[in-house]
């Protein structure tokens with residue numbers, strides 16, 4: 033079996049650490065693992081298959097001999113280094129928003145549009161969608177195939193780990209400070225995140241939406257169907273891991289809640305948790321560290337003829353980022369290399 037020299041760019045970050053874990057768990061055919069981060073991480077080492085692998089500083093020469101590069105060190109790092117890596121013959125799977133909307137760069141969710149991976153040849157780069165888009169489309173694709181979704185209205189409840197390791201530390205610190213009657217240290221977000229909800233993820237755009245909200249609109253249209261109308265409100269909540277979403281859809285064909293439940297029970301990557309009589313529905317704390325996208329509270333929207341409401345929860349660092357990227361890498365190496 034062929035094995036691959038694999039690099040994780042941003043190896044010390046929240047997503048990078050998860051990538052290393054998942055490469056090991058799924059026994060990805062790694063020939064050699066290179067871990068790359070900033071000068072701040074010089075001297076650190078991370079464990080992989082029982083070995084301590086030192087972290088190296090990312091630079092222009094980091095990609096000699098690297099065949100697959102998993103990037104999660106921020107958009108500006110990807111913008112600069114992904115083309116350098118691709119030039120050196122490394123196929124980049126990029127977790128940032130840097131290339132998602134570039135027309136000839138594929139944007140892939142393996143359960144939704146795996147065929148797009150073939151277009152890796154265009155630029156040597158495959159983009160991994162935004163965490164909120166991934167879990168929403170894993171849940172909606174089976175419904176779209178049967179009943180054709182016309183419009184999506186989504187509100188998100190996104191955990192701080194989506195921002196990165198500094199935000200995880202900030203929620204913990206602020207919680208401790210507030211419970212000890214101290215003023216909270218506010219550094220990562222514009223406002224206190226502990227015991228609060230911030231309707232503000234990424235930057236505000238001229239149209240009044242945030243960039244995160246427009247990612248959900250544009251990425252859904254690129255990945256699933258350019259004709260779907262999407263409107264989103266994205267909210268940061270004081271949860272460490274897993275994003276939750278309230279998703280309302282309007283379909284062309286009538287579909288009942290029972291039919292949706294049946295469809296999703298058979299859908300790849302989905303687990304239905306929908307037993308309200310026993311108070312069972314998807315919860316962020318139960319989705320953390322799991323691979324599935326959990327769907328529950330499935331019910332008809334009686335305010336329109338063909339409407340469905342769902343509650344969709346997934347681990348944003350796994351299915352929303354690292355796992356999705358590694359599933360892409362698995363298909364790439366199995367089918368194309």
Ligand code: A2P
Pocket residue numbers: 041042043044045046047048068069070071072073090104105106109195196197198
């Ligand atoms: P480092 O730990 O050395 O700062 P997170 O999203 O959790 O904040 O993690 C960001 C990841 O991106 C970390 O691994 C971080 O490394 C890495 N990173 C940030 N800036 C750079 C840079 N200029 N060069 C290389 N890696 C970077």
